[in-house]
């Protein structure tokens with residue numbers, strides 16, 4: 528296991544920021560940590576990294592107690608915090624070099640790593656400019672360069688795409704994919720559900736300081752939503768309206784359970800309905816259909832079901 532956390536708890540005065548979190552993360556996993564504002568995500572990351580001391584509970588990272596990590600373990604961990612971790616007055620090059628030195632890199636290895644980290648985030652051409660002159664997206668990318676310059680085995684990223692332009696965002700997402708494909712273990716928090724869905728093979732949902740769902744993305748979605756939507760593709764909007772009329776007339780579903788989106792009929796199945804049975808009855812109506820299928824519920828629906836909140840308030 529790369530990370531093993533057992534029953535972590537942390538309160539700030541009366542606020543129970545983290546109220547009993549256990550996590551086991553294996554090598555090469557890309558884990559998305561999701562939760563509404565104040566769910567305890569950042570505090571959990573800080574506890575994992577030993578940056579905040581737990582009231583109770585234990586964390587082992589790379590097999591070592593996170594409060595007493597060896598230099599070797601420290602060098603295998605990268606952290607991209609929510610706040611900027613660079614000096615605005617210094618150039619991108621000087622900032623990344625500073626972090627590379629902290630991680631113990633020297634001479635040729637240092638020069639190569641700094642160049643790689645700046646090229647990786649597309650900042651090499653601007654390396655000599657002060658960080659404060661960078662756009663918001665470039666500053667986020669510089670933060671990432673600082674966190675990955677030592678090629679960590681474990682990378683923890685706390686909302687690395689907050690407030691960036693779409694181009695930088697795509698660049699950041701591609702970087703994370705490349706790191707993941709290279710074998711790094713990644714823990715990634717984000718408010719953007721699509722990012723988690725696009726990047727992560729596992730999702731951990733937190734609410735009120737607790738883990739409310741944890742597992743493979745598909746399984747978490749399947750287990751935590753009873754929303755089931757059937758889509759009937761028809762040749763035209765008229766055909767879709769006609770199909771809906773027929774479904775209602777034969778009493779297969781109630782009006783509130785149907786919708787038309789262009790030439791698609793959207794059917795929301797009641798909890799006790801059987802997909803195959805409904806499909807058979809729809810087909811028996813002899814409608815002109817191009818296809819019939821089930822729409823996968825989104826992580827957004829799961830999140831809403833579990834926490835009663837939208838991710839972006």
Ligand SMILES: Nc1ncnc2c1ncn2[C@@H]1O[C@H](COP(=O)(O)OP(=O)(O)OP(=O)(O)O)[C@@H](O)[C@H]1O
Pocket residue numbers: 539542543544545562563564565566567568569570571
């Ligand atoms: N240093 C601190 N002092 C006092 N309260 C804190 C501190 N750090 C966090 N908290 C509180 O603990 C709770 C959890 O905060 P945390 O930052 O871990 O949540 P989060 O899920 O990361 O939220 P966000 O998505 O807004 O970053 C919040 O109520 C927060 O106000």
